[in-house]
Amino acid sequence: STCFRHIVIPRALSEKIFTMVSFRRKKDKGEPKADTKAETAKKAVKEEKPKPAAPTKPPTLDDIPELVETMLNEKGEKSAAATKRIYELCDVGHKQNRVPMVCSGKWDVLTPLAKCLTQESGDGRHLACLALNNLSIPTENKRVMALGPASQDVIGGLCKVIAEDKQESYLCCICLMNLSFLEASITTILQHSPVGDGKKALAPLENSDSLLRVLEKLLTNSPANPKSGSGKSEGVRWACGLIKNLAKSEENAALIGQTDIPKCVVENIRATSAPPSRWTSNSLEDFSLFVILNLAQWPVAKEALIKAGAVDVIKPIMAEGDLQGLKATMACSFLDATWDSYPDSGAPAAKNVSELMTNIVEKKGKDGQYAYGVFKLYTATKAYRDLSVSASEADKSGSVTNTKTLAVPSAVALNFQIISDLVLSAMDDAEGGSKYVPDAMSAEHAVGSINALLPAILQAGEPPRKSLQSEKACGEISQMLLTYSDISGTSGDAKTKAKAAAEEISAASGTARPVLEISHDLWNQYRKREGQPLDQFISQEKGVEVDESGPLDFLPCANSGSGCVIS
Numbered sequence: 136s137t138c139f140r141h142i143v144i145p146r147a148l149s150e151k152i153f154t155m156v157s158f159r160r161k162k163d164k165g166e167p168k169a170d171t172k173a174e175t176a177k178k179a180v181k182e183e184k185p186k187p188a189a190p191t192k193p194p195t196l197d198d199i200p201e202l203v204e205t206m207l208n209e210k211g212e213k214s215a216a217a218t219k220r221i222y223e224l225c226d227v228g229h230k231q232n233r234v235p236m237v238c239s240g241k242w243d244v245l246t247p248l249a250k251c252l253t254q255e256s257g258d259g260r261h262l263a264c265l266a267l268n269n270l271s272i273p274t275e276n277k278r279v280m281a282l283g284p285a286s287q288d289v290i291g292g293l294c295k296v297i298a299e300d301k302q303e304s305y306l307c308c309i310c311l312m313n314l315s316f317l318e319a320s321i322t323t324i325l326q327h328s329p330v331g332d333g334k335k336a337l338a339p340l341e342n343s344d345s346l347l348r349v350l351e352k353l354l355t356n357s358p359a360n361p362k363s364g365s366g367k368s369e370g371v372r373w374a375c376g377l378i379k380n381l382a383k384s385e386e387n388a389a390l391i392g393q394t395d396i397p398k399c400v401v402e403n404i405r406a407t408s409a410p411p412s413r414w415t416s417n418s419l420e421d422f423s424l425f426v427i428l429n430l431a432q433w434p435v436a437k438e439a440l441i442k443a444g445a446v447d448v449i450k451p452i453m454a455e456g457d458l459q460g461l462k463a464t465m466a467c468s469f470l471d472a473t474w475d476s477y478p479d480s481g482a483p484a485a486k487n488v489s490e491l492m493t494n495i496v497e498k499k500g501k502d503g504q505y506a507y508g509v510f511k512l513y514t515a516t517k518a519y520r521d522l523s524v525s526a527s528e529a530d531k532s533g534s535v536t537n538t539k540t541l542a543v544p545s546a547v548a549l550n551f552q553i554i555s556d557l558v559l560s561a562m563d564d565a566e567g568g569s570k571y572v573p574d575a576m577s578a579e580h581a582v583g584s585i586n587a588l589l590p591a592i593l594q595a596g597e598p599p600r601k602s603l604q605s606e607k608a609c610g611e612i613s614q615m616l617l618t619y620s621d622i623s624g625t626s627g628d629a630k631t632k633a634k635a636a637a638e639e640i641s642a643a644s645g646t647a648r649p650v651l652e653i654s655h656d657l658w659n660q661y662r663k664r665e666g667q668p669l670d671q672f673i674s675q676e677k678g679v680e681v682d683e684s685g686p687l688d689f690l691p692c693a694n695s696g697s698g699c700v701i702s
Contacts, residue, residue: 194224195224196232199241199244202220203221203243205217206247207246207250215258218266219262221244221247221262226269233272234276236270245270245289246285248263248270249291251263252292252307261302261306264306264307277313278317278320281315287327290311290324291327291329294311294346298344300353300370305369305370308373308374311346315381316380318384321381322386324381325347325384325390327339329342329345347390347391347394348394350378350396351399353374354371372422375419378396379422379429383511385433388430389433389435389436392436393439396426397427398443400423403423404423404427404449411452411455412457424449428465428469432517437469437470441470445466450463450467450472453476453477453478453483457504458504464477464488465518468521469518471521471525472525474529480540485522488518489543489546489549491510491515492512492546492549492553494507495512496552496573512574513576513577513580516550516553516576516580516581516584519541520587522541526538527587535590538591539594544653545657550581551658553578554581554585554619555615555658555672556573557622558618558622559671561622561623579629582619582633585636586633586636589639592654595646595647596647602645602647605652606644606645608655609640610641611673612651612672613636613638613640614673615672616640617633617634620634
């Protein structure tokens with residue numbers, strides 16, 4: 136038999152056991168519910184739900200003074216939180232705030248944002264980069280940020296982040312690129328060369344902390360094949376985008392040409408495995424080819440590119456019938472590529488560059504390739520002139536085989552138009568005008584093109600014949616070139632070429648010159664559309680009228696009663 140021993144359970148333990156059991160026991164549905172003290176307390180806790188935190192109020196422009204104060208005087212999380220609020224005020228949903236924040240004169244948000252760039256905390260630095268990027272987009276803001284009182288702080292802070300190779304380096308390059316779209320700022324930006332307090336100023340080439348040397352270091356220290364989308368590859372890509380804009384100035388090109396940057400951008404093109412047709416806008420390859428193009432147009436940087444082997448690297452790209460092909464064609468013309476380097480005997484090169492010149496003058500772009508403003512007229516006219524010189528050098532003595540490819544009437548008329556529009560803009564008493572007033576360099580390049588293409592332009596018709604139209608064209612165009620040569624500020628070389636061309640054109644009068652006739656007619660049609668005076672370049676010498684008093688009434692004795700007799 137089984138024996139049961141009486142077990143005495145202490146009171147405290149028995150209550151504990153009973154409580155545990157009763158907590159788990161299913162209550163009889165029929166029993167009335169009674170709350171124990173524990174259950175009542177638990178229920179009270181459940182019913183007393185914590186109040187939800189009040190939603191954060193979106194920042195407004197009125198909050199800026201307080202936020203700026205926090206950014207300047209606090210550190211760590213408080214400063215980062217204030218910077219985040221400044222960023223929110225100018226994010227994509229608040230674009231309307233960007234100009235007032237910078238240009239209204241009510242606040243200085245640039246100095247505290249620049250200060251945040253020097254923080255060790257990644258959050259504050261990152262948010263400051265984002266805010267500065269957004270603020271650098273409006274055209275009105277660029278001048279204040281790049282040339283205003285806080286410009287050295289802004290440019291210096293961005294440069295310091297790039298120099299320290301922080302993960303936000305690419306954001307700083309983008310911000311500087313945005314500012315460099317203001318052409319008045321590009322010299323100031325590249326001249327940034329900080330030194331310590333009390334130290335002697337250093338030129339950018341002599342200062343390892345200058346933006347020029349910092350960008351050079353970024354490019355030269357880049358891995359041979361950085362992983363696409365990595366911080367390093369993005370930094371190099373946007374640095375090339377910045378350099379593309381900075382290289383538009385001859386002064387900047389002279390500095391860049393004395394660094395390893397030309398060699399680096401040529402190597403970017405050489406190393407790519409993607410065909411040019413697959414290069415997207417703003418890709419590393421796209422930016423690098425733009426840098427080559429912009430540097431090549433300035434003699435001070437041209438030699439560095441030739442030494443880096445740029446011609447051989449970009450020559451195959453000319454066969455592309457798109458934007459990259461156009462850029463490569465113009466760059467090759469600047470780098471003295473021989474005429475046989477151009478595909479299809481230079482026909483695509485002549486067509487594409489003359490089309491670009493026309494589009495710039497008419498203030499339009501080309502669908503799917505480039506917008507108006509991407510290229511300058513002086514760049515396009517220089518490319519056309521260099522192509523013309525290359526074709527002329529390739530022609531045998533007396534031949535026009537190559538120059539006639541470029542000397543099509545529409546292109547020749549466009550060069551006449553560019554020269555005459557500059558002449559009209561320089562003459563105070565001239566009537567009419569042009570919707571596009573060319574710069575002096577463009578007109579000089581146009582004169583160079585006419586000079587190089589004269590054998591093809593003046594080619595006589597077959598069979599030879601007299602032509603009043605050609606005679607009129609020769610007289611008017613030669614007079615226009617002579618007028619151009621007398622304009623103040625025209626270079627000595629341009630004067631010489633204009634006078635030589637005028638003399639040769641004038642001497643060709645009397646025989647039919649089909650290309651010249653058609654070009655002259657197209658030029659006149661343009662002048663009629665623009666409301667320009669058609670007699671502007673017709674010789675103003677007039678004959679002497681004869682009446683009863685005779686033809687010599689301009690002599691001192693005329694009508695003087697001296698008894699002069701005209702016999």
